[in-house]
Amino acid sequence: MSTELLVHVGPDPSPQLEQAVRDGGGTLVGAVAEAEAIVWRGSPEQLQPLLHDGIRWVQLPSAGVEHWLESGLIDTAGARRWTAATGAYGAITAEHAFALLLAGLRRLPECARASSWQGDALEGGTLFGTTVAIIGAGGIGRALIAMLEPFGVTVLAVNRSGREVPGAAEIVPFTRVGELWPRADAVVLCAPATAETHHLLDAAALAALPAHAWVVNVARGSLVDTDALVRAFADGAIAGAALDVTDPEPLPADHPLWREPRALITPHTANPAGPLRIALAERVRENVARLREDRELLGIVDPARGY
Amino acid sequence: MSTELLVHVGPDPSPQLEQAVRDGGGTLVGAVAEAEAIVWRGSPEQLQPLLHDGIRWVQLPSAGVEHWLESGLIDTAGARRWTAATGAYGAITAEHAFALLLAGLRRLPECARASSWQGDALEGGTLFGTTVAIIGAGGIGRALIAMLEPFGVTVLAVNRSGREVPGAAEIVPFTRVGELWPRADAVVLCAPATAETHHLLDAAALAALPAHAWVVNVARGSLVDTDALVRAFADGAIAGAALDVTDPEPLPADHPLWREPRALITPHTANPAGPLRIALAERVRENVARLREDRELLGIVDPARGY
Structure with a gap:
């Protein structure tokens, strides 16, 4: 009716x-x-x-x-x-996170910067069969889980309460987030900036991730220890990082991340007007x-x- | 049992x-x-x-x-x-097409090439609420339709038979593809290279697309009239093009598409090993x-x- x-x-x-x-x-x-x-x-x-x-x-x-x-x-x-x-608006931000994740896996930043045909040298990976850790299971995280569904992704969700999240294979509270790092093929940060999430991705977390892992941040720059991230690139500790938010923000023009081939920076544009x-x-x-x-x-x- | x-x-x-x-x-x-x-x-x-x-x-x-x-x-x-x-393997190619489409809409190629923070100037668009024309509704096209589902995209599918395609709002045969161009916010080419699909996207088709439209090609280079595409960029007839296949292929190093800000070329890497x-x-x-x-x-x- x-x-x-x-x-x-x-x-x-x-x-x-x-x-x-x-x-x-x-x-x-x-x-x-x-x-x-x-x-x-x-x-x-x-x-x-x-x-x-x-x-x-x-x-x-x-x-x-x-x-x-x-x-x-x-x-x-x-x-x-x-x-x-x-x-x-969560789904709009989730779409940006998803675009960043796929772009990283498919090596689109390197393709975009190429000025000639490089063939198989630019072959990337796939979301299919991967495990993705989603840090923060609010509106953004939940929308992202729906987008990952067609790819058969195993979702590990982290939220404050440890309460159930539809579509997540496992849910852990922030206190146990360290258990997830070695299992994650990719990490998407979409949690609020709080004392609990400050430098959540620090040197130890980055070292614990698999070397093929991608990091995506659409939350706040403070969730990542930027200096540790720069060192993680130098050490080959991760495959790449796609950041819509940075610390400091805006990222200064002379910052090494602008010259990092496996980094992709978008200037806080996850929520376009x-x-x-x-x-x-x-x-x-x-x-x-x-x-x-x-x-x-x-x-x-x-x-x-x-x- | x-x-x-x-x-x-x-x-x-x-x-x-x-x-x-x-x-x-x-x-x-x-x-x-x-x-x-x-x-x-x-x-x-x-x-x-x-x-x-x-x-x-x-x-x-x-x-x-x-x-x-x-x-x-x-x-x-x-x-x-x-x-x-x-x-x-269709889903792997569809994933690449999807990554290219999202990257284009979110202006990731321009972000990847930037060496400083440009803020709102690099704000992009969204898939939500758009109409996407999928040319070729075989394994790739069908997998892509499933990936578009969480975005509430209206799918216009083109196939040889005009037979039903699950998830498509409308299906038309190749003979009527011209009707779709003005309605498409994006076009994804994933049909075989045949006499019927040769230069399917020619100057007239490109001119008929909305100026905000993105073109994605993961099929074969011959489906697009490359010279017409270069002119379409010059005329502002489309917003951008993301191409995994080109004509000629490989695309020569001196080709103007390498210097086009709204173009993204991946070197036939939609199907990585x-x-x-x-x-x-x-x-x-x-x-x-x-x-x-x-x-x-x-x-x-x-x-x-x-x-």
């Missing part, structure tokens, strides 16, 4: 979000007074005077909603639901469809929880 | 294939006389004197088995089944398990059909 849903997109027109509302089966209305739901890209201050009792759902554009919580506008006592874009807009539109489409079908919305904000 | 299966691997020892037999639940035997099944990497002439009535399955290592058919050794009158590696061995081992594991469970084997050779 699905019903008509009158949705206002504001404060400015957005053809992309308006199309997403239509794709989800919603009906666009120009006047907030007529709407039951609002997709809002403006501030809490702009929204406050427009809210009325008929509004039963507000979609916010960001994953973090601290300033919305501070505004006091979000009230869960009533029937109105507020949703953030929580989790909507265009793809993020696409991800938000997809979330809007999905939530419009869910509300119409009276299913649970994605990214519900809970002020008690703080997000 | 599964039963014991005695398997001989020959003519030389292969730890990788022996492990695959064990992983499939088979039992390795050193003497062919004791075996019920043979995984064979040698010639028909080497195998002939060893065959006996107790052998009910022979796995061959290649996808093409012309010389085996010519040898007359393959006889389907009896109960013995012969299997080739047909389809086992190591990954192909992994793919064969996986096929052996799967077929051993299938024979033990009395399920249909993959890649059965039919002399009447010629493959």
Whole structure:
């Protein structure tokens, strides 16, 4: 069963979000007074005077909603639901991590820098049959696991709780991450920067990895000991590293990693603006469809929880 | 229900294939006389004197088995089944095509060539929500469709017959391929080189693609009109091209594509030797398990059909 849903997109027109509302089966209305739901890209201050009792759902554009919580506008006592874009952007970052991993295995950085045909000398490897350690099993890690599925990859996941992660063959807490290094054909870092993850990949961890292992970092530069990484390249301790984040960041122009054949640096571009807009539109489409079908919305904000 | 299966691997020892037999639940035997099944990497002439009535399955290592058919050794009158590696290697090539496509969208070739941090200037795009035209829906194309699935890609498939392709939103025959160009955010060429596919991507096709489109070729160089491609770059008619095969091949060192920022050339390395061995081992594991469970084997050779 699905019903008509009158949705206002504001404060400015957005053809992309308006199309997403239509794709989800919603009906666009120009006047907030007529709407039951609002997709809002403006501030809490702009929204406050427009809210009325008929509004039963507000979609916010960001994953973090601290300033919305501070505004006091979000009230869960009533029937109105507020949703953030929580989790909507993880897949975009995961896609970048996945692109970096495949590029490394297939030796695309070396191919890109070549100026002549080098034949078999540039033959690479494959994801098929490999074991990949995913450090941090939040939205990015979970999206990445789904992308690895067609390759029959064995996923070793590391998270704070050690709680189950769908698609992972094993889950260990951060305290036991050292057990995974010798078994990992590749390591993808996608955990928050915390005291626990600072220099998680240090000299000892890099030495424990197989010599054919690739390292991918889409989290924060502080998770890797950069000087130890430079030495690991010199020692042949790993096959390569693809980094979207560095320490220091930006990486200075005279840094040795720029000249390392098996390194690939992307300048913190895992979350490009265009793809993020696409991800938000997809979330809007999905939530419009869910509300119409009276299913649970994605990214519900809970002020008690703080997000 | 599964039963014991005695398997001989020959003519030389292969730890990788022996492990695959064990992983499939088979039992390795050193003497062919004791075996019920043979995984064979040698010639028909080497195998002939060893065959006996107790052998009910022979796995061959290649996808093409012309010389085996010519040898007359393959006889389907009896109960013995012969299997080739047909389809086992498609996924390896598809993985390369997929790596090239993601690398292009995420602008990894430009990142690889950079020697300093360029920030947002190198922001790329995403596969999410795109439409990808897959030219040739054989083993490579089908494996690629499975890899695109987590990205919600709309797949437009082109094959000779116009027959159904699992996972494709639409299928058209080669005669109607022109209809697809304006709708494709990316084109992946993985069809055989035939008169029908010669210069399939010519000046008119390149002009019909959206300016943001990426072209990936893992088929044969002849499918693309290389001179037209160079002009398409100059005209801004496409966003980029990632080519594992070229025309001429090898691409001469003075060719303009080596200097094109939005081009990525890999030197016919979509099928590296190591990954192909992994793919064969996986096929052996799967077929051993299938024979033990009395399920249909993959890649059965039919002399009447010629493959």
